Amino acid sequence: MKRIGDIGRIGSEELERIASDKTVPAPDGLDKKIVRTAKVLELLNGTQTVETPSKRNRRIILFPSAAAAAAVIAVICSLSARVPRDTYDDPAIALASMERTFTYISEKLNYGAGIASSAEPVFQQTINVLK
């Protein structure tokens, strides 16, 4: 069996002759070693993407963010689906309701105006006294 040092001393022509000699058996598992070495070389040259810790972290962060975004969208959709429905289908009835509401509002505003006007003589009396 040749040692590594001996191989270094062999000329290229002699190495080619030995390699092409099919009677010499290849060592067991050499093909796997070649594939593994090729992969290592690819990694070193950067031809294959490697999942670095930062990428893994990004994925860990992105997944819950996407889930949260989906949840927010679902909530918004459910809320928008709950838009109140018009109480009346008939615009004439809606108008009548609107008029009733305005009558109620003016009733209540008159309430305030009535209290103010009833207090007016008292204000006037106070002003007269002050004069």
Added chain:
Amino acid sequence: MTAVLLLFAAYAAAQDSKSIYKKYSDMDEVNAVYISSSMFNLIGKLPSINISESTDEINMAPLVKSLNSMFVMDCNDERVCADMKKDVDKIIDKHKMELLMEAKKQGETVRVYITGNEKTVTAFILTASSRDGFTFISLDGNMNRKELEKAIASAAESL
């Protein structure tokens, strides 16, 4: 810029009124009415609304065009009324609405709040609370202040 801010404030107030409506309108103790902007569009197309412009009836035509929503809620349950009043007070505080009027008579307190400027009212809220119940009226839109006052005054004449 002011107009945009006013519109945004009106939109925000309308959203809050809507959320109160959603919360209470389905309750048995509450009577509720909601009129949307689409319905106001339909009301504006009614032939009768244009007739009232030339009569002594309440003239709603100019207001209808400027309203976006109207919420009316009336409750008679003490606990529900207290909760509703608390939520309405939150809207009023949140949007820093101006107290236009407050009247107290025979155990009833009426308050009117508005948001807007000298020409336009973007939000109008009326609350009436007494031992018997609580009433909440909310109008949102881009209402001409004079038209709103006129509609209220003509409603008073029809009493």
